[in-house]
Amino acid sequence: MTAVQSARLLIVGPQGSGKGTQGIRIADAFGVPAISTGDMFRAAVASGSDLGTQVTAIIQAGDLVPDELTSAVVADRLSQPDAASGFLLDGYPRNLGQVADLDAFLTGRGEELDAVIELVVPREESIERLTQRAAEQGRADDTEQVIANRLAIYERETAPILDVYRGRGIVDEIDGVGTLDEITDRVIAALERRGLMRSAAA
């Protein structure tokens, strides 16, 4: 019998921890879609959709989009066929309310998370990377004041979600300082220790 490939993963870390880049690499390695709520919201803003109109000002200020809206967007995305046997969520859940929403959604499908990757990066390093990204990409929410707001929200609202997942024994703390390949290899090794299998195609 061939084992069914499945990996339901979260990647969590402060802004500037490299979670977007690593998320894509890890998702590729395990053959699941990388789903970034930040990317989905930015695409909605760029397309001028109703959702985009609702979230533009919130994103520019670096505040959180309301849970009800965010969780509905994620539930819709996870209901698409490519996420049936796994996914890697980047940037969601971002607070305890969203943890409860995701639990309810997954429980309704008889599923659960396999692992939560915590990318650990010192504060000064994240700020340095964000400032560099601001210069390179000119993201509207990468100004100094907005960066400070987003990091404060991370510490206040997002860091506590890790305690919940730690209580479930599914958090892998990964040192997020090093080359891209070194960090990807650390994450893959940790996930393989949990018995998750890399996709044959990767």
Ligand code: AMP
């Ligand atoms: P990110 O690229 O993950 O830093 O997300 C960019 C922005 O999108 C955030 O600063 C929030 O305004 C919004 N956003 C992304 N994910 C979430 C989420 N899970 N809950 C609420 N707002 C979010």
